[in-house]
Amino acid sequence: MAQTIDDLELENPLVEGLERLPVHPTSLVIFGATGDLAHRKLLPALYNLAHEGQLPERFEMIGVGRRDHEHEEFRDTALDSIQHYSRRGADPKVLEGLLNDMRYIQGSFDEDRVYEELGRTLVEFDDQAGRTLNRIFYLSTAPEFFPLIAGKLGAAGLNEVENASTRIVIEKPFGYDLASARKLNAQLLDVFEEPQIFRIDHYLGKETVQNLLALRFANVLFEPVWNRNYIDHVQITAAEDIGIGGRAGYYEGAGALRDLVQNHMLQLLALLTMEPPTAFDANRLRDEKLKVLEAIVPPEVDQVASMALRAQYGPGTVGGVHVPGYREEPGVAPDSRTPTYAALRLHVSNWRWAGVPFYLRTGKRLARKLTEIAVILRPVPHVALQSSGSVGIQANQIVFQLQPDEGVSVSIGAKIPGTRMRIRPVNMEFRYGTSFLSESPEAYERLILDAMRGDATLFTRNDEIEALWGIIDPILNAWDEDTTSSIPQYESGSAGPVQANELLDEGTIWRRL
C-alpha cells in the first residue's frame, strides 16, 4: 500500500514487508572474549550474522580478556572459532572484513587502564564512523565479575553515551540465590537503567520455545483445553547424557537446580502457563510471565521433601562406555552433596491451573539427551470402544520437543486396522526439518541481533529473575540445611533415581527418556 507523506514523519516507511528489521550501527564489546562461550557461540554467531548481511552497516568489535594477546593473535583465535563452530562455511572476504578491525584489550577486569583504553577505542570507532555508535557490553565472564565490570563501566562513564544507546548483556547465572540475585540486580541498576540490561537465557532464543507462544496463541485448537479442566499434568524434562566434563569448579557450586531449573525450565513453565499478552512486546510478554511465576507458591521448608528430590549420578555405562560417578569426577569432593539430578512437583495457584501438577526433572548422565515439555490431557470420561488385544485408549499428549530435534507431536487414539474396534495411540508430528525450508538460526544469533535492536522480549527482566529465585530459594535452603541425610544415587545411563516416582500422583508415571 502506498504511503502518504504524513506517515513518513512517524516511522521508517522502508521497513514495511522486510523480513530483516534494521539494526543500528554498533560497537560490541565482549568481556571474556577468549573464553569458551565466546569461542563456541558468540564469535561464530557474529560471523553467521555477517555472512547473511544482518550486522549493522557499521559494526565494530572489541574483545576484552585476561589472556595476553595482541590484536593479531586475538583475530587468529577468532578465526579458529569461526572455522570450527560456524554453522556455515566461511566466505574469505566476509571473514576478512569481520576480523580486520577487531580489537583486543588485555587486562584484568578490575584495572582502570582497561576501561580507559576501551573508552578511547570506542571513541575512535565513533570518529571513524562520523557518528556515535550504539554500544553493547557483553559480559561473557564468570558471574563474580558482573558487578565489578558494571561498576567499572559506570565509573569510567561508559554506562551511557550521548546520541546513542548503551546496553549491557549478562549471561546466566543471575545470582546464586534470591539474596544474591537481588544484590546483583541492585548493583546493575546502580549503574544502568533496567531497559539497558539484557539478561540472556539462550533457551528463549530457540525456535521451539518461541513456537510455544505461536502454538498457544495462534491456534484456536489448543487454547480451549489449556486449563485444569482438560490437562491432567505436565512434565518438563531436560536430560543430558553427558557428565560435568571439566566443569567441576562451576558445577560443585551450582548443581542441577541452579544450572537448569531456576532459569531455563521455569522459563519454559512460564511460557506454557502464562495468559495471552495483549501484544507481543517486551514488557507485556514479561508482565504475563511474571504473573504466572508469582502464582507458583514456593514451598515451606517442611514441604520440600515431598515436592523436590535431589540425586547424584553414580558409576555406570553410557553408550557402551563405563563412566565414573559424580563423586569420582576430577575436582569433585568425595563427600559432595551437589545434586546432578533434580525433580520438582510444582503447582500454579491460579484459576486456570489450580490442582494441575507440573513435574520438572533434569539430570546429567541420564540415558539420553532430551529436552521436552509434555502436556498430558485427562482421559476420556467413558470408554465404549476399548476391547482386549490392544494397548487401548490412552490420554492425549502434546509434546514440545526442544532437543535433539525441534518439533511438536500430538498423540491421538486411532483404530488398528481389522475387524475389531481396537485402539492404539498414534502421533501427529510437526518437525521443523520437514515443515520449513529455512533452518532455525542459532539462538545466539537471534539474541545478539535482538540486543543490538534493543528488543528485550526474549530477555529476562529483573523482577522475573527475582520471582524465579523466589520459587527455588526455599528448596535450596532446605537442601543446604540438611547435611546428614544421604543423597540418592542413580546409575549413569539410567532414567534417573527411582525415588523420583514418589513425587508423582498415583497413576502417573514419568515419560520414558
Place this chain on the structure above:
Amino acid sequence: MSEDVWAKQDTDPDEIEAAMRGLLFRRHAENEALIPVRVLNLVVIVDRQWRGEISNRLERVGRYQASRTVLCAVEEGRTTLDAVATVHYEEPDAGGIGLVREYVEIDLGPEHLAAIETIVDPVLAGEMPTIAWAPHGHSDAVMRMLPLIDVILLDSDDLPDPLEAFARAKRLFGRAYVVDLAWLRTTPWRERLAASFDLPQRLAALRRVARLEVRHQELSAASGLLLTGWLASRLAWEVEPLVHEGSRVLHGTARRAGGDVALCMRTYDQDAPGLAGVTVTGELGSSLSLQRGDGGLDAEERIFDGPLREWKILGASRGEGGILGEGVRQALLRDPTYNPALEAAQELCPR
C-alpha cells in the same frame, strides 16, 4: 545422499503417482526415521533441450529444495508420457530423522500442454501449497494450471522489455501470488537502504531526496526499475516514464512533497545479474552510496559539509542459486510491498 528410482515409458499420471507413493512407502517401511518433507510442491515446465540447465539451477538452491518437484520437459513431436520418479534421502543420525524429497520428471509433447493440469494434478502431493515456474515461456500452460497453484515464480529480468515483463507479472498477480526473482535480487538492497535510513539523522533526509541513481547489470533492468519503484511507492513519489539517454542510461523526474527527485538508472558492467549500486542524494548535497563489492557492499557517505567516509558493509553474495532458493522460500510468505513497487516500476518504464 541416497536415492530410489522408478522409471517407465509410455506411462500415465496415475501410474506415476502410484509409483511415488510406493517409493515413499517402501523407504519409510525400511526406516521409519525417514520422513517426507511437506512444505510445498514445485511444478517446472521447461523445453526439453534446456532441462539440464534448469535441473542444475534447481540443484544449486541448497536447503530450499521443494518437497516434491515435478519437472515437465516439453519435447517436439512427442505423443506419449515418459516418467522418472526419484526419492532422495539422507540416512538419519541415531535418534534423529532423515528428510526425504521427491523429484518427478515427465517428458511430454506440446499437445499435452493443452491439458497439462490433468497430468500434473494427480502427481502433486496434497495438503501443501504449489508453486509453478515456467522459465522458457509456456504461459498458456501456466494459465491452465492456475486452479492448481498458489504461487507463480517468474523472473521479470528474463524478458528483454521490462514493460512487457511487468505487464505479465501484473496480469498474473490477480490470479495467484507472484514471486518475482527480479524483485528478490533487490532484497539485500532494500534491507540495507531501510537500515541505513532508519538512523534518526538520516530518516528525515528520506523526505528530501533530490536524486536517486540505481546501477544494474545489463540484463537486470527490471530489478533496477523495481528498486526505483519500491522507493517511489514507499516514499509517495509520483513517477512518470523514464527516457533514454544513450543506450545505457535512463533518466527522469519524480515528484514528491516539496520538490522533485532526479532519477537515473545506469547500466553497469558486472558478471553477476542484479543490481550493482545505488546512490541517494539529499537536497543539501549529502549522499549515501552503496556499491556491490567483494564480501559485501562498499559504502560511501558524504555529509554536505563533512568529509567523504568509506566503509564496508559485510555480507556474502547469495548467487543465482540462492536467489532461486529464496524464490522457493518466498512462496510461503507474502510481501505487501511488491505490488505497489511493481505498479510504480510499470509507470517508470520508458515508452
